[in-house]
Amino acid sequence: MDERYETEIIRDVLQGNMQRFEKLVREYQGPVFNLMFRTVNDDNVAADLAQETFFKAYSRLETFDTTKRFFPWLYSIGLNVARDHLRSRGRDFHVYMENPSVMYRDDGVRDEQTMVEERLDGGKMLEFIQQMAPKYREALLLRFKHGLSMKEIGEALDITVSGAKMRVSRGLDIVREEFGEVSDAS
Amino acid sequence: MPHRHNGDPLDANIMEQIRNMPERPVPADFSARVMSGLQPKKPSAWMRFKLWLTKPRSFTFTPLQAAPALACALVLLVFGFYQMQGPSPENGVRLTSVRFVMDDAGKQATSVSVIGSFNDWKTEESSMWYDQKNGKWVLEAKLPPGDHEYVFLVDGNRLVPDPQAAMTRDDGFGNKNSILFVNGDHEQHI
Numbered sequence: 001m002d003e004r005y006e007t008e009i010i011r012d013v014l015q016g017n018m019q020r021f022e023k024l025v026r027e028y029q030g031p032v033f034n035l036m037f038r039t040v041n042d043d044n045v046a047a048d049l050a051q052e053t054f055f056k057a058y059s060r061l062e063t064f065d066t067t068k069r070f071f072p073w074l075y076s077i078g079l080n081v082a083r084d085h086l087r088s089r090g091r092d093f094h095v096y097m098e099n100p101s102v103m104y105r106d107d108g109v110r111d112e113q114t115m116v117e118e119r120l121d122g123g124k125m126l127e128f129i130q131q132m133a134p135k136y137r138e139a140l141l142l143r144f145k146h147g148l149s150m151k152e153i154g155e156a157l158d159i160t161v162s163g164a165k166m167r168v169s170r171g172l173d174i175v176r177e178e179f180g181e182v183s184d185a186s
Numbered sequence: 187m188p189h190r191h192n193g194d195p196l197d198a199n200i201m202e203q204i205r206n207m208p209e210r211p212v213p214a215d216f217s218a219r220v221m222s223g224l225q226p227k228k229p230s231a232w233m234r235f236k237l238w239l240t241k242p243r244s245f246t247f248t249p250l251q252a253a254p255a256l257a258c259a260l261v262l263l264v265f266g267f268y269q270m271q272g273p274s275p276e277n278g279v280r281l282t283s284v285r286f287v288m289d290d291a292g293k294q295a296t297s298v299s300v301i302g303s304f305n306d307w308k309t310e311e312s313s314m315w316y317d318q319k320n321g322k323w324v325l326e327a328k329l330p331p332g333d334h335e336y337v338f339l340v341d342g343n344r345l346v347p348d349p350q351a352a353m354t355r356d357d358g359f360g361n362k363n364s365i366l367f368v369n370g371d372h373e374q375h376i
Contacts, residue, residue: 004242011237018226025217033212047213054220062233066240125203144204175200 001027007066014061025054028071031146032078035138038130039082049085053078072148072156079138079157128178136171143168281328282368286314288338288348291321295340298323302336302363335363
């Protein structure tokens, strides 16, 4: 979503036009819901937590800095909601995920053998990434899936820019260490 | 760990996997559920003013239209420059000389400091000196306008309100703080 358009929506919401908030919900419900699903591996609980995230974002919208992008701010709220949920159940911010090889998406242009191999390899790597410590996994997702800058990743994870760089770099290293040999041999 | 760069096939593969990570479909009624739980905001007067102030605006002008405004700005700049030729305030705030005095004819105390709201209640920079001739502890300071709370710290362990202060205020811990009003450019004696 265009940043200026997003700011315009937020200004409208702050002036009492609540319905405009639905644009933001529809735009970001996917990443927020998936963050929660990665955390709890349950559709219903994930939906509740994602809903709570948007409620909190709405109630705190007056504190949002409109010179910045909405998504990192929303994501940081979501991470806190996820942490609070797990803490309330005496659990760590851990990962639960269904078999990623089943969920692997292909574009349908490769031959069947290649697709099977890629599904297996991709599935393994995806499974590994899904099961990484959340602080590295979320940094990698924010960088390479959602295209956030290091500064925005820092905002989302509530860490410094150098901390964000370290998280992404370390996250990549962890995946490389696991899959380096296989990849180098191929 | 060998150094890798963005052109590395493994790195490219990792990034590709993350970029194409499958997404769990969001429940169909999710946004409706969220919206049904919200109440419209009632912006305060301050929020309305803030939004008005920060509203992006676009405007056009021609050099001929801008000339009067530029002339006014120039006049204000020159006027402002001459206004600033007087005594320069410190950090933009005009400070007033203040003299703290505590009577101690027989020099009963061995050290006295002034601690207050103007020095964050620290003793290090506000030690008083003893005036032998007049039998008083003295400290001169420069303070910004406003009311300041202070107290004398005698021998590092005893708090004594200034008996010459016009007003005192309860500090909430059973002691009285003296109040000093600073409101002019001239020296004030306490």
